[in-house]
Amino acid sequence: MRQHLRRICLLLAVTSGFGTSSALAADADHGADLAKRWCASCHVVANGQTQASADVPSFVSVARRPDFSPERLAFFLLDPHPKMPNFPLSRTEAGDIAAYIASLR
Template sequence: MHANLRRLPLLLTVAASTYGSAALAADPDHGGDLARRWCASCHAVTSEQKQASADVPTFVAIARKPDFNPEKLALFLLDPHPKMPNFPLSRNEAADIAAYIGALR
């Protein structure tokens, strides 16, 4: 077997670990855009927002909860909820929104 072909699995593993984690990194800026588009009708998603539903927590309040965890929040956003509209979020979008909320701490 050619030496380069024998090293191919190792090279693919290194590439996946190097670039895979960067590709999966959450983007809080994109999460903020999504939040302003999809969440702001109920939640105050920015400090400048003047109107939101009074009976739902602001994103700052969510971020400041002692048990806040962006991974758990992203999973929560992917699960349908009776009190929340069913938005078809991808895993990356849910992670981006959770990262945005985490950045408000």
């Protein structure tokens, strides 16, 4: 129950920071810089990247998922999860990375 409540609070915090136009408010260029710095060791984050882990999705494949949502992705990035390293992202940084991934659609 406590974990469920924490997830709800995080979701409310993330989505309230985005408003109705999160992709417009977020900085996709900054998100690209963050992704290249923090995510490229595991994910293919940009065209021309030659190396990444084989068992993780590229950012393009994440962006093209039918259920993709920048808000949900930002929430996912803020919530600690076992398969990814725990990067201390701010809400703004998570939104910027999500906006960058959305730009790859």
